[in-house]
Amino acid sequence: MTMILDVRSLSKGFTMHHLSTTMAAFDDVSFSLHAGEFLLLKGRNGAGKSTLLRTLYRSYLAASGQILFHASHGVIDLARAADVDVTYLRRTEIGFVTQFLTPRPRVSAEALVAEPLRLAGIAAPDALDQARHWLNAFGVKPALWPAYPTTFSGGEQQKVNLARALILPQRLLLLDEPTASLDVSARAALIARLAELKAAGTAMIGVFHHPGDVAELIDRTLDLTPAPIQQKDRADVVV
């Protein structure tokens, strides 16, 4: 199987200068992921699931460790890669699906969905056709396609967000609770699209409030809950 991601001893903490402190998010995480595999991240609130996804995407900077991404043109450590390489990979090989849409003023739903295709060099009419196909697939009414999503309901915005995030097949897809605020039919459309991408070889890492939604897709799970502190390691306990 083709290796996609090899994460080695990855750690992340947040330095808060105004409090003169560093807050650890996760520590010494290692795993690997192959093409077409789906990895579910588990753990209680605050275990660092979303933080791990954002560190892999480079929205957060890793404190230490390696994120070896097997891109189509070679292996690159995302923890240390040049910004311009990360921008290029985000445009072509690594996707991130969040639970919120970031609408831009005066940009229609269909233009927003077509944008990743336009940036990948696909001509405007083709990009728009595909955008409309996916808006339809996620259950956004045609009357809303040329409208500005700024005023859409949370659920409608999320459908636009998913259409945009999943329109371009990627090598690696990071999913941060994409089923939140979705109705039943949109959820079914999402799972169908994820299954299709997975079968075509996209590797996925996801965080889900209700993992049951995607039960049939999950190949492996990774639990980020820190191991309980051993008695012998505790300084405050006299043995």
Added chain:
Amino acid sequence: MTLTLDTPQLVKTQPLLVARNVSKSYGAVHALRDVSAVVYPGEVLGIVGESGSGKSTFLRCLNLEETPDSGSYTLDLPDVQGNLFDLDRYARRMLCATRIGIVYQNPHLGLLMHHSSSGNVAERLLVAGERRFAVLRDKASAALDASEFPLDRMDAPPVELSGGMQQRVQLAKAIALEPALLLLDEPTTGLDVSVQALVLDTLKRLQQDRRITMVIVSHDLGVIRTLSDRVMVMRRGQVVETGLADQVFQDPQHAYTQQLVHAKL
């Protein structure tokens, strides 16, 4: 944290703009201290920082309006060689007129306020050597149209236009010759929010359709976040942090950047 000029592994294109160790003092005031920046073709670099941080001075250096005390500046373009700070006045003027476009916060700096809007755009084409009236008129109206300026007002002088319209004329003038580099100095400051959205949308469209390389200076973090691929944070004439736009805003490393991000409404 100082800027590291990371060597990309995957992207093989050369950077369009490389500025290294640019320093400039006005008497005892250090306006710029060893400022370096690299911008790749099609990329948008946003520069943020408080008033007096040196961001506009740096932009004026990139537009060759200022000569720094030391440092180098190169553009990877055919027929453009060496440190651009060493060019004489005439060569600077030609380079700026033909390859670099600029939009100022104050339209008075970029426009002849009592000449027609189309004339303002055509002036840029005249400097570049175009003399045929029909071509001048066609190119000027195409640039105004791309900047979403209503063509029925193209003969009105900027003095009769609103602030948002004046910014569009500046933008049209800046893109008339398809510049390799577009510099924007606080392009939306002073405009009301709806007009600001129009200008941002126009810039975003130019970015998408023409892949113009841009350097944009603003104290408005929202504007920078909307437009930029990468962000450079300046304070007291120095670069304190650079990174991908989302990383700088979500996981700022430097104490000053954290302060700046947390101060946003």
